[in-house]
Amino acid sequence: AQKITQTQPGMFVQEKEAVTLDCTYDTSDQSYGLFWYKQPSSGEMIFLIYQGSYDEQNATEGRYSLNFQKARKSANLVISASQLGDSAMYFCAMRPYGNNRLAFGKGNQVVVIP
C-alpha cells in the first residue's frame, strides 16, 4: 500500500512570497500519478496539479509547480507569488496506474498574511 507523508506544521507565508510544501511518498509501484489538492475553509476539494511518474518535465499550472524528484520519492508543491486566497489546507495524493485508490497525505495548512 502506498504511504504519503506531509510533515510540515502549519505555515505562515507573506503575500507575494513563494512557498514550498513538502510531500514524500512510499510505493512499490513503478507507474503512478501524483496530485495536489487544495481545500479552503469552505471545504471543497480543488484539484491543482498532476505529475506522472514517467513525466520527465516537472508539472506546472499557473502559479503552481511540482518539484518532482523520483529517486527521492518526493513531489513538493511550489506556490509562487502567494495570494490571500491561497490560505487553505493542501493535500498531496498518489494513485498507482490502473488502481482506483487515490491515497492522501495528512495535509499542510497554509495561511497567507498581508
Place this chain on the structure above:
Amino acid sequence: DTAVSQTPKYLVTQMGNDKSIKCEQNLGHDTMYWYKQDSKKFLKIMFSYNNKELIINETVPNRFSPKSPDKAHLNLHINSLELGDSAVYFCASSPRQGDTGELFFGEGSRLTVL
C-alpha cells in the same frame, strides 16, 4: 451546473438513526467514490464503483452500504449511526477505472452524530 453534487450538505442526527447521502455526477464518468474526512482532516477512501459495480470496499463497517443505481449516481446509506461516524463525506468521480487523471470531488456532506 455542478459537476459532482451531494445532498444534503449538512446532516445532524441522533446516534442509532439511519441516514443517506446522495451523490450525482453529470460528467459522464464511469467511476465514483466515497471518501471520509475525519476531524483531523485525514481523507480515506471508503468505496469505489465502476459502472455500478463495486470495485473497492476499504474495510468499512457493514453499517455503511453504498448503492449505485446507475453510473451517474452513488448513494451512501448508514445504519445505526455512531458518534465516530461524524465526519465530512466526499463523493468523487473519475472518467474510467484505473485511469491516470484526477478525481473530481463534490462539495462534501458534513455529518454530525449527537
